[in-house]
Amino acid sequence: MPADLDLTRLRVLAAVARTGSVTAAARELGYAQPSVSHHLARLETEAGIPLLQRAGRGVRLTEAGRLLADRAEEILARVDGAARELEALAELRAGRARLAAFPSALATIIPAAVATLRADHPGLAVGLLEAEPPEAVDALRAGKVDVALVFEHTDVAHTRTIEDLSRFEVTDVFDEPVHLVQAARDAPPGTRGGVCDAPALATLADADWIAGCERCRADLLARCAQAGFAPRIAFETDDYVAIQALVASGAGVSTVPALTLRAHRDPGVVTAPLPGAIRRIMALTIGAPTPPARELIDRLTAVGRRFADEDALAALV
Amino acid sequence: MPADLDLTRLRVLAAVARTGSVTAAARELGYAQPSVSHHLARLETEAGIPLLQRAGRGVRLTEAGRLLADRAEEILARVDGAARELEALAELRAGRARLAAFPSALATIIPAAVATLRADHPGLAVGLLEAEPPEAVDALRAGKVDVALVFEHTDVAHTRTIEDLSRFEVTDVFDEPVHLVQAARDAPPGTRGGVCDAPALATLADADWIAGCERCRADLLARCAQAGFAPRIAFETDDYVAIQALVASGAGVSTVPALTLRAHRDPGVVTAPLPGAIRRIMALTIGAPTPPARELIDRLTAVGRRFADEDALAALV
DNA sequence: AGGAAACATAGCCTCAGCCGATGAGATGGG
DNA sequence: CCCATCTCATCGGCTGAGGCTATGTTTCCT
Numbered sequence: 013m014p015a016d017l018d019l020t021r022l023r024v025l026a027a028v029a030r031t032g033s034v035t036a037a038a039r040e041l042g043y044a045q046p047s048v049s050h051h052l053a054r055l056e057t058e059a060g061i062p063l064l065q066r067a068g069r070g071v072r073l074t075e076a077g078r079l080l081a082d083r084a085e086e087i088l089a090r091v092d093g094a095a096r097e098l099e100a101l102a103e104l105r106a107g108r109a110r111l112a113a114f115p116s117a118l119a120t121i122i123p124a125a126v127a128t129l130r131a132d133h134p135g136l137a138v139g140l141l142e143a144e145p146p147e148a149v150d151a152l153r154a155g156k157v158d159v160a161l162v163f164e165h166t167d168v169a170h171t172r173t174i175e176d177l178s179r180f181e182v183t184d185v186f187d188e189p190v191h192l193v194q195a196a197r198d199a200p201p202g203t204r205g206g207v208c209d210a211p212a213l214a215t216l217a218d219a220d221w222i223a224g225c226e227r228c229r230a231d232l233l234a235r236c237a238q239a240g241f242a243p244r245i246a247f248e249t250d251d252y253v254a255i256q257a258l259v260a261s262g263a264g265v266s267t268v269p270a271l272t273l274r275a276h277r278d279p280g281v282v283t284a285p286l287p288g289a290i291r292r293i294m295a296l297t298i299g300a301p302t303p304p305a306r307e308l309i310d311r312l313t314a315v316g317r318r319f320a321d322e323d324a325l326a327a328l329v
Numbered sequence: 330m331p332a333d334l335d336l337t338r339l340r341v342l343a344a345v346a347r348t349g350s351v352t353a354a355a356r357e358l359g360y361a362q363p364s365v366s367h368h369l370a371r372l373e374t375e376a377g378i379p380l381l382q383r384a385g386r387g388v389r390l391t392e393a394g395r396l397l398a399d400r401a402e403e404i405l406a407r408v409d410g411a412a413r414e415l416e417a418l419a420e421l422r423a424g425r426a427r428l429a430a431f432p433s434a435l436a437t438i439i440p441a442a443v444a445t446l447r448a449d450h451p452g453l454a455v456g457l458l459e460a461e462p463p464e465a466v467d468a469l470r471a472g473k474v475d476v477a478l479v480f481e482h483t484d485v486a487h488t489r490t491i492e493d494l495s496r497f498e499v500t501d502v503f504d505e506p507v508h509l510v511q512a513a514r515d516a517p518p519g520t521r522g523g524v525c526d527a528p529a530l531a532t533l534a535d536a537d538w539i540a541g542c543e544r545c546r547a548d549l550l551a552r553c554a555q556a557g558f559a560p561r562i563a564f565e566t567d568d569y570v571a572i573q574a575l576v577a578s579g580a581g582v583s584t585v586p587a588l589t590l591r592a593h594r595d596p597g598v599v600t601a602p603l604p605g606a607i608r609r610i611m612a613l614t615i616g617a618p619t620p621p622a623r624e625l626i627d628r629l630t631a632v633g634r635r636f637a638d639e640d641a642l643a644a645l646v
Numbered sequence: 647a648g649g650a651a652a653c654a655t656a657g658c659c660t661c662a663g664c665c666g667a668t669g670a671g672a673t674g675g676g
Numbered sequence: 677c678c679c680a681t682c683t684c685a686t687c688g689g690c691t692g693a694g695g696c697t698a699t700g701t702t703t704c705c706t
Contacts, residue, residue: 017408017411017412018336019335019336020663034683034684034685035682035683043664044666045685046664046665046666046667046684046685047663047664049684049686050685050686053686054662054663059415059419060416061415061419061422066671066683066684066685068671068672068673068683069672069682069683070684071684076415076418076419079411079415080411080415083407083410083411086407087404087407087411090403090407091404094334094396094400094401095334097396097400098378098393098397099377101378101396102377102393107393108392155384298382299379299382299383300379300382302379302393303378350652350653351652351654352652352653360696361695361697362652362653362654363653363654363655363695363696363698364694364695364696367654367695368694370654371693371694383653383654383703385703386651386652386653386702386703387653
């Protein structure tokens, strides 16, 4: 009795109002004529009031029918508008992707990925938040971002060190080598372009070490322990520019992920990839990523692949 | 794919957005929880884009979900509005309006209003009950009528004398002047068509007075007291025809509301509007009036306006 | 750890909504 | 004046949408 209106019925009534005929409305809607008649009959009984009356060969709307048809036009226009907005979102013509990431990625992979994303989908808004992995995960859980770009240091077997990942959908973006960084004046023979072969870690057991961020430091300690010594940590800093400057000045040696070298390379240092030392970079989302997030992640992996290819090529030269 | 939206699904999504939970939405809608889940799943596949994602124990809307829920609220509001309009029309076609009113209105405003109402809405049943204001209010409270037409005598400032009105929805219908009624043989010079200028009440301190109904009598006593005298009441009667006949016969003077003169005018009397003496006529309903009641009240106010215009015009002649 | 809470999935049943076929009423031309 | 024709209403049948209960899975709290 409270007129449980239905969009299909409203579409039918609106079509009848436009065309002035049941048959024409059926043609327009792709229905058979009896279906339209049936809809109208149901609509009338539900409304509790006649909506149209036969007029000669055709039909004519009553006052109530005209009223409802007018309202139906407004409503259907809004419904179609909402459908179009939704479609725009699905087709990446609108929407946003918010990303939390650590500094060295923000300086390298992300600008390149965002550039191609914005070029292909100008309607997409990209939000960036600088955050170390734990904070990035928090931001993701809190709904502050749609994607968290995090990393973990792994051994050669690529075993996971973070257990919490099962809660998220994980996409591998980039596996990058970790480099040993030494002052250029200590460069071994055969060094080219600042890159040399890595000496055995044990040969540096007596050196002063410069530690990076918390997670890089833990990785460094583990590797040195495996090589049979405990490194003497002379300095600690998160800043990858500072690390290289300190190394160049002779304050010690260090290990850094390759991305930091891509972001900035101090001419006073030489680097060497440490065999088996890998930093794995991953994109996390809660459940399946939204289309904009999926697109952003795809760009990140593409750029990561390009970086890996470039590095492999450079190693051949 | 073009997001064939459906009102039921939109209602479900809106409920989920409001309550923040599938289970709560199901409760609100009177559905079982799996039905809501199913609707949401269908809506997502039809929309071609995720609308919500699990967040711990509950669910959280995605950007697209939030967008669609917002649009859904707008759309549903319009749909419900259209349904209400339709319902109002339906009630005007088959509904009824029962009115309690006092005699002079039953003889004047009401026949005119009901005539136009029946002309426009032949299906509307109108019920009439003669009742003085207190009894009319009782009938309204008892549900015997839908509208109570009542009056109160007010001073120039139009202050309310009935306190109980706050319990009702009040519509002002008509403010009419109260007239002094004298025998034609006592007509002052300048009298035309039975209407003259009002003498100061004090000049009639020694006259015999004829009192009308209880409320008119109270108003009369108050006005005379203000003029500095207590009227000598020679006769009392509710019947406005009798009042005029008594005045015409020289039994005394009286005051009557203008409506009674419109209902019946004895050729043996002359009348004069008393400055500042107003009888206010109001329509009362319990809560918002039903569409038929609203329509009836609108007709009453229209007729009241017409009467006021006619009286103003007559005063100019 | 274990239980409760919340959402998803599965299976079932009913009726809404579609169709084609056919009946009834109005129009217009021969 | 009657018949051909157009339009809408009605009928019977089928399929799937949409409701339910029962049960599984995940998460959170104690």
